[in-house]
Amino acid sequence: MQVPASFEFERAESVPHALELLERYGPEARLVAGGHSLIPMMKLRLAQPDALIDINGLAELSQLGVEGDTLVIGALVRHAALLADDAVGAYFPIFHEAERVIADPVVRNRGTVGGSLCQADPSEDLSAAFAAVRADAVIVGPGGSRTVPIREFHVGPYETVVEPGEILTELRVRIKPGAGSAYEKVERRVGDWPVAAVGAYLRTNEGMIVEAGLGLTAVGAEHFAAPDAEAYLIGKAAGEDVLREAARIAAASCAPQADQRGPVDYKRHLAGELTYRALSRAAERSRA
Amino acid sequence: MRVSVTVNGQNYVRDVEPRLLLVHFLRDELRLTGTHWGCDTSNCGVCVVQLDGVPVKSCTVLAVMADGHEVTTVEGLEKDGALDPVQEGFVQCHGLQCGFCTPGMLMTARWLLDRNPDPDEGEIREAISGQLCRCTGYENIVRSVRWAAEKEASV
Numbered sequence: 001m002q003v004p005a006s007f008e009f010e011r012a013e014s015v016p017h018a019l020e021l022l023e024r025y026g027p028e029a030r031l032v033a034g035g036h037s038l039i040p041m042m043k044l045r046l047a048q049p050d051a052l053i054d055i056n057g058l059a060e061l062s063q064l065g066v067e068g069d070t071l072v073i074g075a076l077v078r079h080a081a082l083l084a085d086d087a088v089g090a091y092f093p094i095f096h097e098a099e100r101v102i103a104d105p106v107v108r109n110r111g112t113v114g115g116s117l118c119q120a121d122p123s124e125d126l127s128a129a130f131a132a133v134r135a136d137a138v139i140v141g142p143g144g145s146r147t148v149p150i151r152e153f154h155v156g157p158y159e160t161v162v163e164p165g166e167i168l169t170e171l172r173v174r175i176k177p178g179a180g181s182a183y184e185k186v187e188r189r190v191g192d193w194p195v196a197a198v199g200a201y202l203r204t205n206e207g208m209i210v211e212a213g214l215g216l217t218a219v220g221a222e223h224f225a226a227p228d229a230e231a232y233l234i235g236k237a238a239g240e241d242v243l244r245e246a247a248r249i250a251a252a253s254c255a256p257q258a259d260q261r262g263p264v265d266y267k268r269h270l271a272g273e274l275t276y277r278a279l280s281r282a283a284e285r286s287r288a
Numbered sequence: 289m290r291v292s293v294t295v296n297g298q299n300y301v302r303d304v305e306p307r308l309l310l311v312h313f314l315r316d317e318l319r320l321t322g323t324h325w326g327c328d329t330s331n332c333g334v335c336v337v338q339l340d341g342v343p344v345k346s347c348t349v350l351a352v353m354a355d356g357h358e359v360t361t362v363e364g365l366e367k368d369g370a371l372d373p374v375q376e377g378f379v380q381c382h383g384l385q386c387g388f389c390t391p392g393m394l395m396t397a398r399w400l401l402d403r404n405p406d407p408d409e410g411e412i413r414e415a416i417s418g419q420l421c422r423c424t425g426y427e428n429i430v431r432s433v434r435w436a437a438e439k440e441a442s443v
């Protein structure tokens with residue numbers, strides 16, 4: 001039987017209250033959202049926080065909707081809610097395609113967007129999706145709030161810029177005309193973490209690519225992105241040869257590691273092929 | 289820590305350690321052993337219960353996180369001595385062999401039919417995709433859920 005080490009438990013009543021609790025308990029306190037990464041780690045004693053601060057009651061972190069030209073996704077939005085939202089699906093099919101293959105429906109009822117990003121697992125699917133669309137992360141702390149581009153959010157495996165006394169409150173994504181996006185993942189079995197996965201975001205104007213975003217996960221891409229492939233795409237027509245070349249550049253730029261999910265050459269091959277497929281669908285959608 | 293949880297319509301107040309998992313709270317504190325406990329790693333789904341009407345894996349929820357909330361377990365499916373149609377479906381279609389996965393399957397099936405009264409095979413398989421039947425009786429589980437859907441449509 002897996003039993004976490006003992007800890008204090010506090011329920012936050014508001015964001016300021018959560019910040020106060022974080023300050024009171026110090027750096028060994030952890031926020032708990034869906035708990036579907038943290039509780040398993042605590043059961044295995046890979047994490048032994050002194051205190052858990054439960055943010056599940058904070059409705060202000062659960063907002064999901066469009067504000068002007070921006071999609072706002074609260075940190076506490078459950079995977080299932082992101083998947084069920086029509087506006088998300090209409091503006092950013094990448095999120096629906098990613099969510100459909102994250103874990104399973106029961107885990108998705110509990111796990112949250114913010115928890116996924118803050119967990120910063122190098123195989124996290126949403127990290128790639130948010131990197132592709134260049135979201136902004138809003139973080140609050142004792143000194144107020146700050147906005148961090150998602151590509152500066154992850155410092156390394158399991159490490160983000162969110163300091164111990166801070167809370168990720170929301171993700172913001174600009175909605176722009178002429179954009180298309182898609183997500184491609186290969187997993188060993190239903191509900192598993194990716195062997196490799198790629199999110200693509202393209203904006204075209206009269207057939208020419210004016211903005212490109214590529215998010216790669218589980219393949220050691222720095223900041224989950226492929227900036228050289230993105231730069232290559234700008235100003236070109238989104239034809240097959242161009243997308244293939246971008247996929248080749250993306251695959252060459254990542255650094256997968258061999259593990260139980262596969263050897264390096266297989267993962268690199270997947271990175272390229274999935275990049276191509278995601279780009280193709282994103283391009284199609286950007287024209288629609 | 290004191291918690292007050294409504295389980296199957298009845299309120300329970302208990303003093304628990306924060307580290308107590310919901311599955312053990314239900315089984316050991318309340319003696320509601322219908323909810324099973326298997327992999328302990330949020331992979332198999334035998335521990336699925338409904339928290340505020342939504343299926344969750346209770347081996348990955350702390351009992352203190354259910355404080356002030358409503359939990360429904362397999363014991364809560366039967367109403368006034370009558371089995372829920374999903375339970376009846378599992379009886380009629382041989383939806384269980386050893387029965388280990390059954391409580392979790394039933395709780396997810398109930399939730400699926402509440403949201404989608406006429407699911408096709410693919411939708412049923414998707415809904416239970418986070419749950420393992422160690423006897424591998426998926427065909428009959430799918431048939432059982434379809435049976436329940438048809439029964440509910442006919443009344």
Ligand SMILES: Cc1cc2nc3c(=O)[nH]c(=O)nc-3n(C[C@H](O)[C@H](O)[C@H](O)COP(=O)(O)OP(=O)(O)OC[C@H]3O[C@@H](n4cnc5c(N)ncnc54)[C@H](O)[C@@H]3O)c2cc1C
Pocket residue numbers: 030031032033034035036037038039075076101102103104107110111112113114115116118119123124125126162166167168169191192193194329330331
């Ligand atoms: C069986 C299973 C399969 C899975 N499969 C996949 C998969 O295929 N792909 C995938 O990408 N993920 C997968 N996951 C992971 C899952 O989607 C996320 O890890 C999980 O949802 C994390 O979110 P959470 O809300 O549960 O986070 P928690 O476990 O509550 O928290 C995770 C970490 O983030 C911190 N945190 C949480 N919220 C905040 C916040 N607002 N501000 C600051 N810090 C915060 C916590 O302190 C903790 O350190 C799987 C998980 C399980 C259990």
Ligand code: FES
Pocket residue numbers: 324325326327328329330331332333334335336345346347348
């Ligand atoms: S015991 Fe909870 S998922 Fe297996």
Ligand code: FES
Pocket residue numbers: 383384385386387388389390420421422423424425
């Ligand atoms: S009936 Fe035995 S595990 Fe499903």
